[in-house]
Amino acid sequence: xxxxxxxxxxxxxxxxxxxxxxxxxxxxxxxxxxxxxxxxxxxxxxxxxxxxxxxxxxxxxxxxxxxxxxxxxxxxxxxxxxxxxxxxxxxxxxxxxxxxxxxxxx
Numbered sequence: 235x236x237x238x239x240x241x242x243x244x245x246x247x248x249x250x251x252x253x254x255x256x257x258x259x260x261x262x263x264x265x266x267x268x269x270x271x272x273x274x275x276x277x278x279x280x281x282x283x284x285x286x287x288x289x290x291x292x293x294x295x296x297x298x299x300x301x302x303x304x305x306x307x308x309x310x311x312x313x314x315x316x317x318x319x320x321x322x323x324x325x326x327x328x329x330x331x332x333x334x335x336x337x338x339x340x
Contacts, residue, residue, distance in 0.1 A: 238266065 243262035247255045265272070298305075307314045 243259050247258060
């Protein structure tokens, strides 16, 4: 790509004199000379940014995985009520069996 910016700038500024035209021409020459360095810096910055985004995504997914049960019951409240009613019914019929089941589970 070398010298393309310089050539294009000289074509555009043909016949224009003054400090602004010189500054633009010098900037085009500098961009041509350092284009590989600029592209390498952009590539390194993109890689670092992609790594940071992936780390944040992983961290966010880990935090939300702990909330899956809460999110499920907030979206499907009827299941929560069915479970609560089932527990109340089981406890109401035979409390001795429930105690033996809880001892077994421990």
